[in-house]
Amino acid sequence: MLTNIDINKMNHLLETNEDARQIITQLLKNHQEAVSLISHEIRNPLTLISSSLQIMELEHPEVKEFFNWKQTMDDVDFMCSLLNELSDYNNGNTLHLSVFSIEQLLKNIAVSFAISLESEQSVHPIEFTSRIMPDMGSFTGDKIKLEEVILNLLRNAKDAVMEQSYRKIRLTADRIDDRIVIRCKDNGCGIPEDLQKTIFEPFITHKPGGTGLGLAVSKRIIEAHKGTLSFESKKGPGTTFTVSLPI
Ligand SMILES: Nc1ncnc2c1ncn2[C@@H]1O[C@H](COP(=O)(O)OP(=O)(O)OP(=O)(O)O)[C@@H](O)[C@H]1O
Ligand SMILES: [Mg+2]
Structure with missing residues (x-):
């Protein structure tokens, strides 16, 4: 974790050293892209699981009677939303109110x-x-x-x-x-x-x-x-x- 001293040093480098500015900007971009990529890769199979559950529910409506069913559907939805948030990492601190x-x-x-x-x-x-x-x-x-x-x-x-x-x-x-x-x-x-x-x-x-x-x-x-x-x-x-x- 960067301390305030690190951040001050980094800001100083960003302002005064063009080479450092380019490298730091690229590193930050790479980092954000890596997080977005991982989230995206996890989201793909999860979307498939979500679709399969929906098909199961359509073809076998009796599964809705199973006492954990709704909670399971909600939890899968929650994970999809969470991964959406992560892949939107560039706005990591942005709240969707x-x-x-x-x-x-x-x-x-x-x-x-x-x-x-x-x-x-x-x-x-x-x-x-x-x-x-x-x-x-x-x-x-x-x-x-x-x-x-x-x-x-x-x-x-x-x-x-x-x-x-x-x-x-x-x-x-x-x-x-x-x-x-x-x-x-x-x-x-x-x-x-x-x-x-x-x-x-x-x-x-x-x-x-x-x-x-x-x-x-x-x-x-x-x-x-x-x-x-x-x-x-x-x-x-x-x-x-x-x-x-x-x-
Ligand atoms: N309720 C708790 N009781 C005892 N130690 C805790 C508790 N909550 C957190 N910790 C300590 O704080 C550390 C950091 O917690 P944090 O949730 O950030 O990461 P983690 O649980 O180790 O990993 P992750 O949450 O990513 O699976 C834990 O490894 C643990 O040592
Ligand atoms: Mg933890």
């Missing part, structure tokens, strides 16, 4: 997450609970990007509790004055103090197979909504991430 019920969004996420836990329950199941305050009013924001943030926090919480024998995750949301405050609390391993300073930096991961992008992207999204993303963590009680969004 709409007015929606944050209560409904969070309830849908909670159901989706609970289903995903059910499908992989093990000897030590995860106790997932949620309490979403009713009547929080309508919210203007980027629905898809906010869903991505909450799912990132829930997935991190899930990874964190895996080593515990009693595993708990709780999602809460409240309207406090002119803010929506969403908390994701787990009783997992906690974040060691020496790692706490860097967890929001991209590519910082302490998991095999992690990209270390989850929290970096989440912070950017919340800050683009003029909100804050913070956490409190201790070995023992676990970790609570707090998203605070102005209405």
Whole structure:
């Protein structure tokens, strides 16, 4: 992650050194193109899966009775939208605003997450609970990007509790004055103090197979909504991430 000092140095080079300006501009362009390309390649097979599901639904309408069907269709739609967003990386910080019920969004996420836990329950199941305050009013924001943030926090919480024998995750949301405050609390391993300073930096991961992008992207999204993303963590009680969004 570039620090402010790096960015100042880069801006200085961009202004004063024509060769450096050309190389930096090209590198940034290549980087954006690589992200767009990867997203595009993943989106293609996903679009095929989505079409197959729609055909299945048309030819066998009874599948709609299956209790996970609608959620599965919604999740595939969500992934398609997410990849669209990524391939539109050049506008990474641009929000696509709409007015929606944050209560409904969070309830849908909670159901989706609970289903995903059910499908992989093990000897030590995860106790997932949620309490979403009713009547929080309508919210203007980027629905898809906010869903991505909450799912990132829930997935991190899930990874964190895996080593515990009693595993708990709780999602809460409240309207406090002119803010929506969403908390994701787990009783997992906690974040060691020496790692706490860097967890929001991209590519910082302490998991095999992690990209270390989850929290970096989440912070950017919340800050683009003029909100804050913070956490409190201790070995023992676990970790609570707090998203605070102005209405
Ligand atoms: N709830 C949590 N409890 C304990 N540690 C956490 C928690 N959330 C994040 N972390 C730590 O912060 C690091 C960075 O998290 P981040 O979501 O950015 O990346 P990741 O989860 O490692 O990978 P990715 O999200 O890309 O799969 C994690 O590797 C983990 O060490
Ligand atoms: Mg993560």
